[in-house]
Amino acid sequence: MKVEKAYKFKLEPTPEQAEKLSQMAGCGRVVFNDSLELMLNIARKQSGITDKKALYKHLNDLPYVERKAIGKLLPNSASLNKQLPTWKKQDNRQWLGQAFAQCLQQRQRDLVSAIGEWIKGKRGFPVFRTRKLAHHSTMRFPNPKLQIAIERNHIKLPNGLGMVKYRNSRDVVGELRNATVSLNAVGEWHVSIMCLLDVELPEHVQGEMTGIDMGIAKNMTLSTDCCGDEGVFEGVHSFRAHQEKLAVEQRKLSRKVLGSENWKKQKQKVSKLHQRIANIRSDYQHKATSEISKNHAMVICEALKVANMSKSAKGDSENHGKNVAAKSGLNKSILDQGWHELRRQLEYKMKWKGGVYGEVNPRNSSRECAECGHIEKDNRKTQAEFICQSCGHSDNADKNAARVILMRYLRELELAA
């Protein structure tokens, strides 16, 4: 499985290299600002507002349709990129030639995507980049395979920068995707490198990775299809009948005179039923967890939280029908115990075989799209069906949740690495 992995290292440039980095970042700021000025001029003409502050207020107060209409008037990054050679020829911009052309083009693409976010209402209209704010000094190398090279404790950067020393805290593995050099508030330069790599599991561990959604209607649903019935473990069907019988026998017991012969007989009956139910459950749980751990190298569940469960007891629709427990009349604490036990067994069985067991935050897992990550209550219109309101992805709701659980863990791995 391919995942993106980010590395960040502190650069230790020589004074000459630091000077060059500052120049390059400065050129990037100017190109960003010149491109922004060009856009603001279009907005000025369109709105008739000349005062900068008033213009920004006007732009940020516009409704979506009008922002979209203005967006159509603004140049895209390709047309901005085309103007760069002309800008470099202007008397007051000749020093732009010192910069790395592809980083300048990238700054224009950054601006255009910021405009896109403004149109969507995710942020305000972009503002001018100043030297005073360190995070305004960044350079992205969009094609690192050609532009950079990593050699032990040096990173080779283009545009005459040469070999820049960096503090190598760990080896960079994977395929280089992009690299960004940036200045922080205390005047240090860092490089962030994004790589694409295959997540590899120990060779002796057999099987794939799976996420597990636990519920009531279906006890366990796996993101993979290799266990149970296409990855679904329905749970013990006879369990409910036994539960009902147990309730009846317990009621009978409560009516007998405590300590009497009849009471003792009835007490024995209840105990036997308890034992039988426990055996059926235990048998099912061991069989299911053995099958799952045998066939997978990585098993991921949702973390079971006490707060979460009391919420679902109140009938919160978020917890994929765990509130059904109340409706079905099943003893909720017994169900909860079951979920704990399944996790406990999965964890130790995975450890035995040298595989991975992990848990993730369950928040909104039933509302999140496994394809695009969009989270919305309406994604889950019915108990069984998931339809993403953003990308249209549709799947069985439990299968979707199981995939989300696995993805969450892989994402965490990526961040923790």
Ligand SMILES: [Zn+2]
């Ligand atoms: Zn989606």
